[in-house]
Amino acid sequence: MNRLNSIALFVLLLSALVYGIIEWRTASIDQYTSVIYDRRPDFITEKLQSKIYSDLGQLTHTVAAARMEHYDDLEISYFEAPNYTLYPQKDALPWQVSAREATLYKDKRVELKNQVHIQATQSDSLIKEIHCKKIILDLTTNIISSEQPVVVVGKDFTMYGSGLIIDLNTKQMTLTQHERTIYKRHDES
Incomplete structure (x- = not known):
């Protein structure tokens, strides 16, 4: 006992x-x-539509959101239902990134959370879309990273893994941990 x-x-x-x-x-x-x-936000914007240009006058990205709250003393902006369109360097076709919420920090880093969806606009792109719970997007370098589980949907395949780094300028993607890939079978008629 x-x-x-x-x-x-x-x-x-x-x-x-x-x-x-x-x-x-x-x-x-x-x-x-x-x-x-x-805290109370310094200002609130409903149905935000914004275009951001580089110092050379080139469109770098656009953002649309159902709502944005800016907190000047915290140096952050909070977005509800953000949709980013990212324009990589060298006139490459844009990528679209959406989520249920996002936080923009003063260093031009965006943390997107909840139902993150990354989609290529190029019709013949090898990678069509990526799904995950959370990503960090660096608006200065166009590098997307995540340590979360991800699903990569491509032309005739679906890849599962975790840890992701994408450089939109060079179109290079690194999956830190690969779990499995399912290929779509083409039947010859």
């Missing part, structure tokens, strides 16, 4: 420790989120 009580006490303490760690991590995430929600 004494040994059974010791095991029960150990399991109880281990459970309490795991619960405490989970609560602590969740509290730190919620604290950052609550900082945004506790």
Whole structure:
């Protein structure tokens, strides 16, 4: 009976420790989120439509969003339902990136979250679209990265993995961890 009580006490303490760690991590995430929600935005834009140009006058990207809130003191902008169109260098065809929400930081880095969808506009592109939960988009370099699980849908294949780096200027994609690829079979008639 004494040994059974010791095991029960150990399991109880281990459970309490795991619960405490989970609560602590969740509290730190919620604290950052609550900082945004506790503050009032400096301005709000509904049905945002914006075009951004380089110093040389070339269109670099456009953004449309259902709503944007800008927080000047935090140096961030929060978007609801953002849709970015990215124009790579060297007159390549644009890419479209959408999500349910995004945060733009002062260093021109955008964190897109929840139902992220990346789509090529080039009809003969090997990669047609990419789906994941979260990405980081660097608007200065046109590099997209994610450490999340991703699904890459291409011409006649679907690839599953995690960890992704895409350079839209060079059209190079790196998948950090490949899980599997399913190829579409072409039946000859």
